[in-house]
Amino acid sequence: MPRPTQAFIDLSALAHNLGVVRQYVPCSRIMAVVKADAYGHGLLHTASALKDVDGFALLELDAAISLRDAGYQQPILLLEGFFSTEELALFEQYRLSAVIHHSEQIAMLSDSKHHNLDLFLKINTGMNRLGLAPEQFPQIMKALTDHPGIDSITLMTHFASADDPLEEDEVFQQLQYFEAITQNHKYPHSLANSAAIIRYPVTHADWVRPGIMLYGASPFADKTASELNLKPVMTLSSKIIAIHDLKIGDRVGYHGLFQADRPMRIGVVACGYADGYPRHAPTNTPVLVNNQRSRLLGRISMDMLAIDLTEIRDVELNSPVILWGNGMPVDEVAHQAGTTSYELLCALAPRVEKIAMTQP
Numbered sequence: 001m002p003r004p005t006q007a008f009i010d011l012s013a014l015a016h017n018l019g020v021v022r023q024y025v026p027c028s029r030i031m032a033v034v035k036a037d038a039y040g041h042g043l044l045h046t047a048s049a050l051k052d053v054d055g056f057a058l059l060e061l062d063a064a065i066s067l068r069d070a071g072y073q074q075p076i077l078l079l080e081g082f083f084s085t086e087e088l089a090l091f092e093q094y095r096l097s098a099v100i101h102h103s104e105q106i107a108m109l110s111d112s113k114h115h116n117l118d119l120f121l122k123i124n125t126g127m128n129r130l131g132l133a134p135e136q137f138p139q140i141m142k143a144l145t146d147h148p149g150i151d152s153i154t155l156m157t158h159f160a161s162a163d164d165p166l167e168e169d170e171v172f173q174q175l176q177y178f179e180a181i182t183q184n185h186k187y188p189h190s191l192a193n194s195a196a197i198i199r200y201p202v203t204h205a206d207w208v209r210p211g212i213m214l215y216g217a218s219p220f221a222d223k224t225a226s227e228l229n230l231k232p233v234m235t236l237s238s239k240i241i242a243i244h245d246l247k248i249g250d251r252v253g254y255h256g257l258f259q260a261d262r263p264m265r266i267g268v269v270a271c272g273y274a275d276g277y278p279r280h281a282p283t284n285t286p287v288l289v290n291n292q293r294s295r296l297l298g299r300i301s302m303d304m305l306a307i308d309l310t311e312i313r314d315v316e317l318n319s320p321v322i323l324w325g326n327g328m329p330v331d332e333v334a335h336q337a338g339t340t341s342y343e344l345l346c347a348l349a350p351r352v353e354k355i356a357m358t359q360p
């Protein structure tokens with residue numbers, strides 16, 4: 001029997017969540033963000049469940065080529081663009097769209113003879129991560145519109161805090177800034193991530209770029225995924241591989257971080273930080289065992305973790321444990337572990353088998 005640590009990827013949940021995105025943006029085109037191996041879910045089966053989207057966005061060139069090779073015809077956008085003139089040949093060959101965020105990329109374009117390029121010009125409206133400074137915009141637009149090899153231009157920006165209700169002013173400032181800079185140009189716009197799709201209809205524009213909501217997690221700290229009608233896509237599951245009865249004073253795991261203050265029963269689960277479970281998740285982080293809520297005890301090891309079985313009914317060796325997913329929101333686990341669902345999902349380790357499935 002193989003090690004029982006597996007990630008089930010529910011393709012019907014992906015399709016359902018895409019339907020939720022569509023309800024929010026009936027008039028915009030949807031570019032599904034599938035970077036980092038589709039947020040840890042596995043690129044190709046994720047793409048198959050999202051095959052009706054209008055485009056894909058990611059930032060790994062080999063993954064973009066594998067999508068094109070798999071037959072997807074829609075635009076595939078590289079969110080960090082190209083890093084060298086040599087790469088530009090692949091952009092032309094595979095009809096990949098590139099984000100332009102830096103004047104060095106304009107220099108590479110000017111030196112190249114490539115054609116049929118589709119560009120998304122990214123403007124820094126306040127996040128100060130990627131994007132051209134607004135004062136560079138007129139000159140760069142001129143360089144692009146004069147370039148014979150460019151088929152299309154889309155203007156884009158990215159919000160720093162659309163997920164935070166206390167940062168509403170910041171979102172509107174970025175939006176106003178973007179509109180002021182781009183107002184004399186007729187090109188399509190792309191601004192909204194998941195949080196902006198849900199909270200700020202005024203940002204929807206021509207293309208939206210949902211990521212986390214497609215995977216069934218909430219972009220907000222103050223709203224759960226189920227309140228947003230999103231279904232979890234990844235269920236990380238394993239089994240109990242050892243059971244111990246503890247006396248008062250017995251300690252659990254490395255450095256005995258947990259100590260029993262009453263007689264207890266614990267289970268050892270085949271899942272650890274080398275599987276992508278966060279090592280810093282503390283005692284009391286929730287898990288689901290035999291469909292009952294329980295909690296972690298002590299320190300996470302590389303390959304195992306311990307859970308409390310004292311109050312759990314009908315539990316035995318090989319009883320199923322869900323670390324996150326169906327019945328155990330990844331957002332709740334992430335919150336307990338002091339991180340986000342984005343990090344947990346993307347950190348799923350390659351050694352965990354991913355099993356794509358469709359719910360009836």
Ligand SMILES: Cc1ncc(COP(=O)(O)O)c(C=O)c1O
Nearest residue numbers: 033158193194195209210211212
């Ligand atoms: C440029 C860009 N657009 C869209 C997204 C999708 O964001 P989210 O997963 O919050 O929807 C990301 C993700 O980080 C991004 O970097």
